[in-house]
Amino acid sequence: MAVLITESVDTLTGTLEKTGAKRFRIKIIDEGVGSSGTYPGKTLEQAAKDKIFAKGTHMYLDHPTALETMDRPERTVKDLAAVLDNDAVYESGALYADIRAYSAHAGVIEEMKDDIGVSIRASAEVEEASGTRIITRLVEAQSVDFVTRAGRGGKVMDVLESARVTHSAISHGVAEATANQTREMLSRAVKDAHGGANRYTYVRDFDETNVWFNASSDYDEGSKIWQRTYTVNATAATLTGDPVEVRSETSYVPVTTPTVESKNSPPIPAGVTERKEPIVATTQIEEAELATLKQDAGRVTALESDNADLRKSVAEAVIAEAFAGLEAPRTKARILESFTATGSTMTTDALRAEATESAAEIKVLQGAGKVDGVGDTTAVDESKTITDDDIVNAL
Secondary structure (H helix, E strand, O other), X not given: OEEEEEEEEOOEEEEEOOOOOEEEEEEEEEOEEEOOEEEOHHHHHXXXXXXXXXXXXXXXXXXXXXXXXXXXXXXXXXXXXEEEOOOXXXXXXXXXXXXXXXXXXXXXXXXXXXXXXXXXXXXXXXXXXXXXXXXXXEEEEEEEEEEEOOOOOOOOEOOEEOOOHHHHHHHOOEEOOXXXXXXXXXXXXXXXXXXXXXXXXXXXXXXXXXXXXXXXXXXXXXXXXXXXXXXXOOOOEEEEEEEEEXXXXXXXXXXXXXXXXXXXXXXXXXXXXXXXXXXXXXOOOOHHHHHHHHHHHHHHHHHHHHHHHHHHHHHHHHHHHHOOOOOOHHHHHHHHHHHHOOOOOOOHHHHHHHHXXXXXXXXXXXXXXXXXXXXXXXXXXXXXXXXXXXXXXXX
């Protein structure tokens, strides 16, 4: 089976030729265990013999996002920063190459070379052995990109599956871990633990130790909010402890400006006690004032209701646009509920992104969105009926 993989290292050494053009020596990848699988030395050695990372291979600034992969799979010249200046060679258990940076980017690469790494995007053949993925052959290199340093450090950088659901559905690839990837890993963990054919889950928020999520079903009156502790490693998040039902609260703290004493304020004479305003323990509210307060409270309630209705209308329009031509009522209902739930902080842009990505995955399940150049792919039988349960399980 061929899949699209990425693996990163953080070794980048710069040199300067007499011509003034910037040239660098990079370690592309070395043998060992990465999050995409285990890379035996013989696999890398064969890649050098097969000239997988050949002279002229492009190097871009950052990997493409999921949307960029769909909209412009050929990438853009604006991000093209360098090319391999020779075929990669196998030395001491790793693949090395010299690169030639373009003048527009050479200075930036020179300045950041100690703080960035490089990451491959390539098709590979893999095998499963005792629960471990083995990279048996590198088939085709798409690019070797400049990326930020991975959190673990060392010569082999951590890489994880892409946080973009659409990207994962189309290319079955993996990418570097970020906060988005952590959210995606938590979403999978929550779905595995609390989801199902008729149950829907949504991660609302998380910090370093806790995750907060909604869980509901077709038979629940409303979506409940739960909190669980978790641990995370390079490839997955694991929920720990028991779920605790919680509720969200929003608090507003007044902005106070410290009182600065005037330079011209006269000092208080000795023996004289500073006069202070009396503290009123109880405030009597006149009947007219009380009626006004109640009326104002009623207006606030009405405004909150109007805002909720407007938020729901906007969400329905965004979801309808993203799912145009698709029949996925449960998926659309889940996304709508996540956006309109009490205390939800999801923005319209985040809603549009989730709806677009969910619709894209459904289209992939129905046979659309085939991408060439990422290894062997298998066409989906268009005659196959995709059920709502298939869609929910895929998400």
